[in-house]
Amino acid sequence: MDAEAITGVVAGYDGSQNGIRALDWAVGEAQSRGLPLTVIHAWEAFIGSPVAMPVVDLRAVAQETLDGGVEHVRKQAPDLPVRGVLECGRPAAELIEAGRSAALLVLGPRGLGGFAGLVLGSVSAQVVAHAQCPVVIARGDPGRRPEVEPGRVVVGVDGSPASRAALAMAFAEAELHGSSVHAVAAWESVPVKGLPPLADEAGIRKAARERLDQLMLPMRELHPGVEVRAEVVLGPPRGVLLDASQGARLLVVGSRGLGGFRGLLLGSVSHALVQHATCPVAVVHAPQDPDD
Structure with missing residues (x-):
């Protein structure tokens, strides 16, 4: 990831409801600050027995997940500059790298796929401990719109x-x-x-x-x-x-x-x-x- 290219507000997204919560919070922050929003989805290639693993194009699935997150943002905030970034690598490392130049990182309280255990596992611990910018864990009711409350x-x-x-x-x-x-x-x-x-x-x-x-x-x-x-x-x-x-x-x-x-x-x-x-x-x- 080119750290210089990641600016403004960054949201880690994995397709879950908690990921939507993070997107909604990040949208409110980006709008209030007058900054662009970057949605990042990180995925890891499966390492294990090929016999037990069905044939799945993991990158295509990851891209579809990312596109869904970007589309959600565009529906919520049509005028907000937003882009998606797909990374193959460890989610914590990719988010920490993004945090070198971002104004704010926003993560959901739990995740799926590449962001599994985002708060209670090693990913969140590493991101919160080592990201250079502030990190928001978007806890709370996913239906609540914080920017209007x-x-x-x-x-x-x-x-x-x-x-x-x-x-x-x-x-x-x-x-x-x-x-x-x-x-x-x-x-x-x-x-x-x-x-x-x-x-x-x-x-x-x-x-x-x-x-x-x-x-x-x-x-x-x-x-x-x-x-x-x-x-x-x-x-x-x-x-x-x-x-x-x-x-x-x-x-x-x-x-x-x-x-x-x-x-x-x-x-x-x-x-x-x-x-x-x-x-x-x-x-x-x-x-x-x-x-x-």
């Missing part, structure tokens, strides 16, 4: 570079779609057996709220028209963010965090958010993340 954008904030990037995306998304921002800092109090509390909880909560307000100040100034709600919540980040994102348009999190958000991308928190959130989830990397 603005709602809220929930963002997890802990002060890490990745969470500051997530905060920037949350404000930008809210402004694009007429949404509000709900910024949440989760604080998990972990007592040490046999030791008294080391600090006053009220004091910690106050300091955390002041820090949260400080982090949001530049975004408030950059997006003065966006309505903002900020809160510090006592509890495990996974549960706090899942609760806060109920009914939201989008949940935005940084790829890695500090404190309660440590391991947000690869650990149990991210697994729960991507697997169980009832709304789409965007994962954002810090600029020049050394592990990318």
